[in-house]
Amino acid sequence: MRRGWLVVIVVLALLAPSGIPTxxxxxxxxxxxxxxxxxxxxxxxxxxWQNWSIIKSISDGLMDYEPATTTLVPHxxxxxxxxxxxxxxxxxxxxxVRFHNGREVAAADVKYTMERVLNPKTQSPGAGFYGGIRGAxxxxxxxxxxxxxxxxxxxxTVAFTLDKPNAAFLHTMALNFSHVVPKEEVARxxxxxxxxxxxxxxxxxxxxxxxxxxxxxxxxxxFLRGRPYLDEIVFQVGVEPNVAFLRLQRGEVDILGDGIPSxxxxxxxxxxxxSKLVAVGDQLxxxxxxxxxxxxxxxxxxxxxxxxxxxxKGRIVRIINNRAAPANQILxxxxxxxxxxxxxxxxxREQAKKLLAEAGYPNGFRTTLxxxxxxxxxxxxxxxxxxxxxxxxxxxxxxxxxxxxxEAGGTKGGAPLLWSGGMAWIxxxxxxxxxxxxxxxxxxxxxxxxxxxxxxxxxxxKMVEEADAMVQPAQAAARAAKFxxxxxxxxxxxxxxxxxxxxxxxxxxxxxxGVKGIFVDPIHIPVHYDEVRVQSR
Amino acid sequence: MSAYLLRRLVQSVLIxxxxxxxxxxxxxxxxxxxxxxxxxxxxxxxxxxxxxxELGLDQPLPVQYGRYLARLVQGDLGRxxxxxxxxxxxxxxxxxxxFLLMIGGIAFELLIGLPAGTVAAVRRRGAFDRSVMVGxxxxxxxxxxxxxxxxxxxxxxxxxxxxxxxxxxxxxxxLPAVTLGIAGGGWYARIMRSAMLDVIHQDxxxxxxxxxxxEARVVTRHALRNxxxxxVSMIGLDFGTFMGGVxxxxxVFGWPGIGQLAWQAxxxxxxxxxxxxxxxxxxxxxxxxxxxxxxxxLLDPKIRYG
Numbered sequence: 001m002r003r004g005w006l007v008v009i010v011v012l013a014l015l016a017p018s019g020i021p022t023x024x025x026x027x028x029x030x031x032x033x034x035x036x037x038x039x040x041x042x043x044x045x046x047x048x049w050q051n052w053s054i055i056k057s058i059s060d061g062l063m064d065y066e067p068a069t070t071t072l073v074p075h076x077x078x079x080x081x082x083x084x085x086x087x088x089x090x091x092x093x094x095x096x097v098r099f100h101n102g103r104e105v106a107a108a109d110v111k112y113t114m115e116r117v118l119n120p121k122t123q124s125p126g127a128g129f130y131g132g133i134r135g136a137x138x139x140x141x142x143x144x145x146x147x148x149x150x151x152x153x154x155x156x157t158v159a160f161t162l163d164k165p166n167a168a169f170l171h172t173m174a175l176n177f178s179h180v181v182p183k184e185e186v187a188r189x190x191x192x193x194x195x196x197x198x199x200x201x202x203x204x205x206x207x208x209x210x211x212x213x214x215x216x217x218x219x220x221x222x223f224l225r226g227r228p229y230l231d232e233i234v235f236q237v238g239v240e241p242n243v244a245f246l247r248l249q250r251g252e253v254d255i256l257g258d259g260i261p262s263x264x265x266x267x268x269x270x271x272x273x274x275s276k277l278v279a280v281g282d283q284l285x286x287x288x289x290x291x292x293x294x295x296x297x298x299x300x301x302x303x304x305x306x307x308x309x310x311x312x313k314g315r316i317v318r319i320i321n322n323r324a325a326p327a328n329q330i331l332x333x334x335x336x337x338x339x340x341x342x343x344x345x346x347x348x349r350e351q352a353k354k355l356l357a358e359a360g361y362p363n364g365f366r367t368t369l370x371x372x373x374x375x376x377x378x379x380x381x382x383x384x385x386x387x388x389x390x391x392x393x394x395x396x397x398x399x400x401x402x403x404x405x406x407e408a409g410g411t412k413g414g415a416p417l418l419w420s421g422g423m424a425w426i427x428x429x430x431x432x433x434x435x436x437x438x439x440x441x442x443x444x445x446x447x448x449x450x451x452x453x454x455x456x457x458x459x460x461x462k463m464v465e466e467a468d469a470m471v472q473p474a475q476a477a478a479r480a481a482k483f484x485x486x487x488x489x490x491x492x493x494x495x496x497x498x499x500x501x502x503x504x505x506x507x508x509x510x511x512x513x514g515v516k517g518i519f520v521d522p523i524h525i526p527v528h529y530d531e532v533r534v535q536s537r
Numbered sequence: 538m539s540a541y542l543l544r545r546l547v548q549s550v551l552i553x554x555x556x557x558x559x560x561x562x563x564x565x566x567x568x569x570x571x572x573x574x575x576x577x578x579x580x581x582x583x584x585x586x587x588x589x590x591e592l593g594l595d596q597p598l599p600v601q602y603g604r605y606l607a608r609l610v611q612g613d614l615g616r617x618x619x620x621x622x623x624x625x626x627x628x629x630x631x632x633x634x635x636f637l638l639m640i641g642g643i644a645f646e647l648l649i650g651l652p653a654g655t656v657a658a659v660r661r662r663g664a665f666d667r668s669v670m671v672g673x674x675x676x677x678x679x680x681x682x683x684x685x686x687x688x689x690x691x692x693x694x695x696x697x698x699x700x701x702x703x704x705x706x707x708x709x710x711x712l713p714a715v716t717l718g719i720a721g722g723g724w725y726a727r728i729m730r731s732a733m734l735d736v737i738h739q740d741x742x743x744x745x746x747x748x749x750x751x752e753a754r755v756v757t758r759h760a761l762r763n764x765x766x767x768x769v770s771m772i773g774l775d776f777g778t779f780m781g782g783v784x785x786x787x788x789v790f791g792w793p794g795i796g797q798l799a800w801q802a803x804x805x806x807x808x809x810x811x812x813x814x815x816x817x818x819x820x821x822x823x824x825x826x827x828x829x830x831x832x833x834x835l836l837d838p839k840i841r842y843g
Contacts, residue, residue, distance in 0.1 A: 039619045128579055410573070
């Protein structure tokens with residue numbers, strides 16, 4: 001009798017519909033898989049690698065970058081001008097740009113958006129980027145009702161005045177946090193705005209079933225004519241990378257949002273047919289070991305230099321199947337200010353041992369290395385441990401959950417050595433000062449800092465401030481040269497061991513196309529959704 | 538009977554309060570700072586402090602717990618730190634799928650375990666008995682991740698009999714339910730076998746055989762009902778375990794259950810969501826045990842509650 005039921009169930013299963021999507025038939029649709037649910041699409045709050053480029057497709061900022069490049073161009077702004085003293089930026093908005101609810105964008109919307117980000121009630125992770133606007137601090141503390149430095153000049157013109165010149169200011173006006181949102185929709189939706197966002201972007205949210213899928217549809221009134229190419233994008237969430245990979249090969253999925261599963265990576269790149277589907281690009285990223293400059297004996301610069309010379313970076317790159325290039329400096333190659341002539345510290349164990357002896361540690365010493373416990377970081381940490389053991393430094397490994405490692409790094413004297421894998425720095429914007437202020441500056445030092453090396457060099461800080469004051473376009477080359485000098489000086493102090501610069505590998509189905517590089521866009525990470533087209537239906 | 542139910546209800550409420558307290562204190566003691574996780578890596582100290590004040594995380598533990606309980610009794614589970622969505626909405630979006638997977642999982646556990654255990658007991662020490670014991674051991678030991686991926690690869694990829702993961706129809710439910718069935722079926726087989734063995738040697742079974750009843754009728758009509766008692770306990774426990782989420786199977790098959798939600802929340806220390814999932818789990822376990830206890834008198838009239 002029980003066997004009968006089994007037969008019935010199997011028959012039903014065979015007759016039931018299989019996993020072919022029923023949406024998007026007849027339309028240019030793209031399916032992207034993710035393991036984790038999309039967290040929020042509120043541009044003021046969203047700050048993870050998954051929602052970053054989705055938000056860029058739903059809302060827009062005054063500035064943006066040309067697709068697949070780090071070239072800054074005006075976006076919602078038609079043009080801008082900078083005052084002679086470099087402290088006031090005046091933006092003229094495009095006319096006729098409409099929010100998804102039909103209303104035209106005006107300068108008052110820009111002021112509203114920025115004040116919303118700076119308002120503590122919004123809990124925006126990006127508020128710190130705009131602290132340099134005059135009156136921002138007073139507004140944040142509740143001492144002022146508005147930010148004095150943001151002025152609505154006329155219906156389509158807005159002016160920002162800064163406390164001091166900041167050459168990276170225009171980059172911050174391209175960050176998602178500055179993307180313009182309509183006041184009436186935020187007021188109407190309140191905390192649900194993150195799930196029903198209203199912006200000016202190429203796509204708008206059609207449907208969002210929590211835990212299952214997010215569907216975006218084309219905005220027919222997008223202000224950039226001819227964009228986007230796709231009619232619909234479906235983000236399927238909760239899909240494990242291994243299963244997503246199987247589905248891509250069956251033609252059920254277009255882009256692996258979480259990348260190629262590491263177990264299949266070598267096989268895919270070696271296969272002639274599959275490797276054609278993989279786009280490769282550089283990122284604004286460096287993976288590094290931070291050396292806590294306030295903990296003995298790492299406070300001696302000779303010890304830090306010795307550690308730099310002990311690491312076999314080629315071997316570590318092989319551990320991750322060559323998905324990266326060894327790094328010899330702090331900035332990644334894509335970043336302006338990268339010094340291609342800089343040689344860095346050579347891999348030289350004898351020299352390292354000599355330096356240690358000079359510093360008074362001929363027999364090495366004991367210390368601790370923290371690392372994230374998700375693969376491949378424990379394996380990389382072990383390789384680092386072995387490399388340091390070869391020069392007499394005995395390292396105890398602590399591989400823990402990400403939040404715990406971040407906490408240890410941000411605690412004074414908490415983490416002597418920390419491998420950044422899984423939390424490595426990816427630049428917020430393509431300007432060299434983004435690799436300094438949050439993670440290497442004296443200003444960042446406080447409990448909870450991301451300057452895990454607890455590095456503070458006042459001379460360097462002054463040099464960076466001077467470089468940031470070089471705002472005029474004519475000074476760009478001189479500014480880049482100054483940053484090369486600055487980062488050489490920092491490498492002399494050796495607060496980090498730069499290990500590698502990861503490359504991005506995005507696997508997509510054969511039917512997708514577009515400008516080369518949009519599947520590994522360094523800004524619209526990882527895919528520039530506005531630029532993807534379907535080559536055949 | 539109603540006195541019994543009332544007692545159980547009061548007990549349950551006290552247990553739930555205890556569960557929320559222990560979980561809350563454990564999360565508070567974690568060396569991770571939710572305010573800093575929300576503020577993100579580029580936040581200044583001021584931003585982090587302001588977020589901490591907004592969320593009330595700068596208050597002492599008793600005040601924070603008190604506020605949580607006060608909102609809880611009004612039905613407010615708070616909002617997720619990361620998604621800013623109401624926790625109820627997140628849980629509600631997952632409960633249906635979790636419930637379905639639980640039903641499917643328990644169904645296959647019983648389908649695989651009960652017949653195997655019964656026949657093993659009846660033909661004790663035969664070849665079938667030995668293979669069931671080995672099979673049970675393998676089923677329980679095999680990692681669900683491996684079993685699940687194997688089933689997907691063979692039955693959904695190589696031969697497209699079932700969909701490659703996802704949610705939406707009975708067809709999507711079969712493979713994840715079978716994976717759970719294989720893992721748990723082993724337990725049920727062993728429990729059933731030993732319960733049957735106990736019962737089969739009782740006097741009333743011998744009497745039934747002496748009266749001329751066929752073996753099948755003896756087993757199904759006389760022995761089964763009593764042997765099912767321990768099985769009912771296990772089903773009650775399973776109810777609670779499954780409703781708390783089965784992360785591995787949900788992840789492999791992309792099943793939008795509560796386990797996936799819990800796992801994501803734990804990674805980023807999203808306390809309101811973690812508390813919500815723990816609460817659902819605790820309620821499910823209490824409910825499961827209650828239902829199991831209520832089923833006993835139906836199987837064995839000697840059991841009575843006063």
